[in-house]
Amino acid sequence: MTFRATCLATVFAFCAAGPLAAQGKIDVAIIGDPDTFDPMVSTKDVVSIVTQHFMETLYTFDDNWQVVPLLASDMPTISEDGTTYTIPLREGVSFHDGSTMDSGDVVASLNRWKEVASRGMAIADQINGIEATGPAEITITLSEPYAPLTTLLAFSNSAAVIYPEEILADEIDEPIGTGPYKIKARQPDQYTQLVPFDDYSQPGAAAGERAQIPDEIRFIPVPDTNTRIEGLLSGQFDYADSLSTEAFERIEASDVAEPVLLEPFGWSLFAVNHKKGLMTDLNIRRAVQAALPYDDMLFAAFGDEKFFQTDGALYPEGWSWHNEAGTELYNQNDPEKAAEYLEEAGYDGQPLRILTSRQYEFHYQMAEVARMALEMAGFTVQVDVVDWATLAQNRDNPDLWDIYITHSPFLPEPTLTSSLFATAREGWANPEKEEILDRFTRETDPEARKEIYAELQQKVYEDVGLIKIGNFNVVQGKSRALSGVTPSPWPVFWNARKEQ
Incomplete structure (x- = not known):
């Protein structure tokens, strides 16, 4: 058994007991329980919102929707004919099982992406090859130019996330990523508990700091809209996704919560x-x-x-x-x-x-x-x-x-x-x-x-x-005590801070 497989049960402990007490806990109400933690195979927002905290891609977006490096160390070098992308990789990036990411993991992950992800399958016929051209470099060769390639590699659903090569399979029930948080516990239909990954390697400045401020982030599936609203107004939830527009003025008038309007x-x-x-x-x-x-x-x-x-x-x-x-x-x-x-x-x-x-x-x-x-x-x-x-x-x-x-x-x-x-x-x-x-x-x-x-x-x-x-x-909603969350279709909570 490999080191990665040995550590898997510890890293991904889906336990039935309640989440551990922690300081700086953030409770987030989402519309339902993610049906997978493998973002390659899903285009659902509820999957993206949760998995982006522990799975990462080669590229991401900055605040202006420009593609910037994340697990890549720089933007790709593109051949004059637009068919060859050489991508340098960050070195010293750790997976949650303690192993180190290398070009073999990236090549294997991207090959799986083009086979199982809807966005990857859309361009699979145009990919002639994905190969490791160095310990910290990969090269993607296309049959013809494909202008949106880096944007596809940056997106968080049907996502080209990077896994350890050893765990890759048609279905991945227990993902291991490189993100700032890792899964501590999950109780289906009740919560998913994330805690900081101590060996997280921060990306470059372009991708923004992932500060790991909360000691615990809990994503709580709350299918009923009114229940999400009432929980926000009572202080049970620090953040609530996808609220009815009818509740906007009521939330706005609250001393506890405030609305977050994404427009358009x-x-x-x-x-x-x-x-x-x-x-x-x-x-x-x-x-x-x-x-x-x-x-x-x-x-x-x-x-x-x-x-x-x-x-x-x-x-x-x-x-x-x-x-x-x-x-x-x-x-x-x-x-x-x-x-x-x-x-x-x-x-x-x-x-x-x-x-x-x-x-x-x-x-x-x-x-x-x-x-x-x-x-x-x-x-x-x-x-x-x-x-x-x-x-x-x-x-x-x-x-x-x-x-x-x-x-x-x-x-x-x-x-x-x-x-x-x-x-x-x-x-x-x-x-x-x-x-x-x-x-x-x-x-x-x-x-x-x-x-x-x-x-x-x-x-x-x-x-x-x-x-x-x-x-x-x-309309989303947040506690008036919560800061550090940028309004987004897929809000992230690694920089969230709650006044006591």
Whole structure:
């Protein structure tokens, strides 16, 4: 048995007893229990929020969404033809089992990433090789230029995290990382307890200090929105994720807590099943697109216009990717036109299955308004309401849904939107879209990429690759005694400090 395997049981002690008493404890209420601690295989925010504290990638983002080194020691050296990336690695970085990261661990981890991670699989065909070209250096060779590569390597979900080579397998139940915290204990559906990793090696200044201030961080799954709110207001939780907009003024008036408004946060969308079922028919997709009343859906979900924007552009104004291509097909709210598409499709009343959850209450509210509008257009609608963990499992089975409701923050690189790729669970494989996407990822000139992205947005609307509902802001909440947490879709707590 290797040293790493021997230490594994100690490092990753999933114990049934309560967490140990500690000074500087931070309690964070999240929407549910992560169904995995392997961020390679998940795109769920709840997984990213927790795992980013103990798993790390070669690169990360600074406060301006610029890619900066994390486990890499510098940005890559890129060949003139854009196909060879030579990446230097930091030396002396320890894994939680006491072993030291080297190029072999990085190569093995990235090879697994391109096989099991949705973002890795999206570019796997363009990777000719990943090899160690020194003890602290790797080289990635591509078949053609891929402009977003470093952004993909920096992202925290479907993440290219680095594991010890010896633990790699198709499924990793007990992860070992390099992050500033490590798992001390976990009680499923009750808490995950993290404690500082004593041998953590700080990254360079560009990545920011990870100060390990709390002696303990507890992530507590609280599926009910109101329970998260009440726990925040009572002082039970120091931070609470994904709160209802209706609670904003109540939290704002509290002496104990204060709201954290992320504005603009991102966009809500209906993910479309292109693999099986009703939505494989373009006329059915167009009927859904024509029928939906986005203003009504957003108002039902968020209650006040200060929390949403009815906007068809996939990126809002102020982002370099903003354009209006295809948006004439947004917010049609035309049941008669939808009925015409249904007639052309020969629709026979088969239920349109919408998969959603109440753990994100705004998803459910949008589903209910959508149901009424779609029924007015002639659809038979079946809304399947499940918990988020079940939704995450069921959406991987194309036999179980036609649409599932989700959302995403605005991401710095459009190709981080996995729904655009045929390899994603939705399976959108339009040949014209593939050609546009291929040109977009090969192009390195920023202005040319913006023009190609407008073509891609046009195709999203024409082929109904996905259905954007609108932009929205997110309410989180924090204790007034808590500082050191930067508002983010994926808040981190290694610099959090709580006044006693």
